[in-house]
């Protein structure tokens with residue numbers, strides 16, 4: 466059997482897909498996403514941990530396609546909100562709507578001073594092969610929640626997440642700059658030393 470040449474990023478989120486495409490730019494691997502597989506049914510993310518949800522997404526896609534996949538489950542944990550919205554970040558304001566989620570976050574942090582608006586972005590990546598070989602890695606980024614959105618790049622909570630390192634919001638960074646510090650970039654850097662062996666195994 467020849468080596469698989471296609472890797473699916475098991476996401477519907479075009480922002481994540483762009484960041485992964487940038488991260489795999491120098492690999493001779495064809496990257497596809499769920500946008501290329503419109504017949505795969507909606508995947509329910511009802512786990513109580515990032516790893517559970519990432520495993521659910523990876524498993525559904527590997528089973529449907531017979532191809533290796535990487536799934537990303539991620540979220541924002543705000544210290545002043547006792548870790549909310551956490552694993553429920555995508556549905557914080559009900560349905561998956563970035564503007565509504567950001568508005569709810571700002572409302573719930575109303576009156577909280579700058580120094581107490583600290584937060585962590587977390588990503589768990591699950592890489593799964595059709596033979597069942599699975600890798601799990603995590604990445605995190607610390608920052609602060611702004612009092613108003615800044616910038617137009619990125620997705621999700623990026624306009625509200627301030628990077629002390631860049632002195633900009635994540636939505637004011639290029640994809641490459643964001644990957645250099647982000648939770649997703651950190652997780653991928655954890656994955657890469659193990660990736661080739663995982664990819665080559667039949």
Ligand SMILES: O=c1nc[nH]c2c1ncn2[C@H]1C[C@H](O)[C@@H](COP(=O)(O)OP(=O)(O)OP(=O)(O)O)O1
Nearest residue numbers: 476477478537538539540541554555620621622623
């Ligand atoms: O770098 C990020 N910059 C800003 N916001 C972010 C980031 N990373 C995760 N987030 C937010 C978006 C969403 O509200 C939730 C992830 O939810 P999560 O289910 O993992 O992703 P999703 O539903 O957007 O796409 P999918 O599940 O198809 O991969 O955390």
Ligand SMILES: [Mg+2]
Nearest residue numbers: 477510538555
């Ligand atoms: Mg999701």
